[in-house]
Amino acid sequence: MANEHTLTRPTAGDPQASAEMRDAGALGAEGRPVEGRGPVTRGVAGEGRSSGGRRWNLVVNLLGIVSVVWLLAALYGALIWAPREATMGDIQRIFYFHVPSAWVAMGPAFTVVFVASIAYLITKDLRWDRLAASSAELGVMFTTITLITGPIWARPIWGAYWTWDPRLTTTLVLWFIYVAYLMLRSASASGHKRARLSAVFGIVGYIDVPIVFMSIRWWRTIHPQVIGGQDSGLDPSMQAVLFFSLGAMTLVYIYLLVVRVRQEELSTRVERLRHRFYNR
Amino acid sequence: MDGIGFLFAGFAAFWLALGIYVVSLGWRQVSLLRQVERLERELERAPQ
Numbered sequence: 001m002a003n004e005h006t007l008t009r010p011t012a013g014d015p016q017a018s019a020e021m022r023d024a025g026a027l028g029a030e031g032r033p034v035e036g037r038g039p040v041t042r043g044v045a046g047e048g049r050s051s052g053g054r055r056w057n058l059v060v061n062l063l064g065i066v067s068v069v070w071l072l073a074a075l076y077g078a079l080i081w082a083p084r085e086a087t088m089g090d091i092q093r094i095f096y097f098h099v100p101s102a103w104v105a106m107g108p109a110f111t112v113v114f115v116a117s118i119a120y121l122i123t124k125d126l127r128w129d130r131l132a133a134s135s136a137e138l139g140v141m142f143t144t145i146t147l148i149t150g151p152i153w154a155r156p157i158w159g160a161y162w163t164w165d166p167r168l169t170t171t172l173v174l175w176f177i178y179v180a181y182l183m184l185r186s187a188s189a190s191g192h193k194r195a196r197l198s199a200v201f202g203i204v205g206y207i208d209v210p211i212v213f214m215s216i217r218w219w220r221t222i223h224p225q226v227i228g229g230q231d232s233g234l235d236p237s238m239q240a241v242l243f244f245s246l247g248a249m250t251l252v253y254i255y256l257l258v259v260r261v262r263q264e265e266l267s268t269r270v271e272r273l274r275h276r277f278y279n280r
Numbered sequence: 281m282d283g284i285g286f287l288f289a290g291f292a293a294f295w296l297a298l299g300i301y302v303v304s305l306g307w308r309q310v311s312l313l314r315q316v317e318r319l320e321r322e323l324e325r326a327p328q
Contacts, residue, residue, distance in 0.1 A: 075291075091283040094290035101294070145297045152290040156283055252298075259305060266312045273319035280326055 060258055067251040074100075074248035077241040085238075094153040096241055100249035101145040102171070106209050108253055109139030110178070114209075117202035120195055129195035130268070132202050134260035136181050138253055143175045158222065166215040167223035174212055177205040190271055 078096035085092035112135035120128035150168065151161035162168065181201050188194040216223050234242065 079291075089283045091286050091290075093287055097291065097294050141297065141301045145294055148293045148297060149290045152286055152293060156286050256302075256305070259309075263305065263309055263312065266309070266316065270312055270315045270319065273316060273323065277319050277322055280323075 060255070060262075063251070063255045063258065067248065067255045070248040070251055074241070074245040077244050082238055082241040083235060088157055091153060091156050094149050096245045097249075098146060098149040098153060099242060100245045101142045101149065103246055104249045104253045105139045105142035105146060106174070106212060108250060109135050109142060110174075110206055110209050112257070113139065113178075113181075113202045114206040117199035120199045121203075124192065126192070126195055126268070129198060130261055130264035131257075132198065133182075133185055134257055134264055136178050136202065137260060138256055140175065140178045140182060142249075142253070143171065143178065147171060147175060163222065165223055166219040166221050167212065170208060170212040170215045174205075174208045177208055181205060190268070 074096065078093050082093065082096065084090060113132045116128045116132035116135065120126070120132065150171075154163075155161050181198065184201060185194060185198055188197065215221065
């Protein structure tokens with residue numbers, strides 16, 4: 001075979017190789033290799049050795065440091081600085097991490113999945129698919145935190161870890177939807193077919209997000225309404241700590257998203273290299 | 281368990297979940313970097 005053991009990129013003239021590479025996102029729609037997505041460039045995706053790459057690494061590392069410091073400051077605010085709640089006592093301090101986790105999951109994380117899924121279906125650019133997958137994973141992680149911290153807070157206040165309250169139930173359903181999304185992705189081979197399927201799932205699954213948000217308005221519930229609620233009645237210092245924690249958690253999400261997206265790019269690179277290795 | 285106990289459990293759960301995720305992310309990163317390195321080495325070694 002003419003191109004056996006070759007280290008060069010498959011060309012547009014090699015139909016089988018081109019189809020495989022296009023499916024992996026290395027070739028553009030017209031069959032030409034896409035800049036920055038080629039399989040043979042040295043180094044690691046997102047770990048460029050150029051000054052631009054190094055500067056980007058520095059920005060990402062700085063973002064990581066700032067988010068950790070901010071998160072620790074939010075922990076100090078929640079445990080020490082915020083006043084003790086009169087009715088619930090110290091257990092109410094979980095609120096400063098429970099609400100921001102729920103906010104990050106249902107606000108930025110799943111909204112990014114929704115928007116990136118639409119963007120993928122329009123552009124057929126796999127970078128949108130990688131962004132959606134990374135954000136979904138983070139959304140599941142933050143929803144898990146919400147579903148763990150919520151019952152721990154509920155036990156001493158409601159007398160039970162779990163009730164089939166509309167807010168709790170719809171949040172659990174949301175968690176199952178995005179766990180299914182991740183399972184679907186891990187069960188299918190990478191490429192445009194998986195991306196298309198995931199995008200549709202990501203768009204349909206997002207329907208539950210407004211339902212979770214509106215559940216405490218639509219149905220009778222024992223879950224407190226924090227945002228825009230009549231009974232929130234938060235002290236200004238408590239509000240300050242809550243917004244500070246919201247900022248910290250959002251920054252942690254942004255940092256982890258950047259890291260996760262780069263990892264997805266690295267994973268795509270490994271797949272391409274493996275493909276070339278086994279097709280030498 | 282009193283309020284402080286539940287509070288401690290809540291924060292421990294938060295940091296544990298975040299910690300597990302970050303460690304798994306780091307583990308995956310190291311594993312992928314090793315794979316890239318190994319595959320590139322193998323491909324370079326392959327006859328032209």
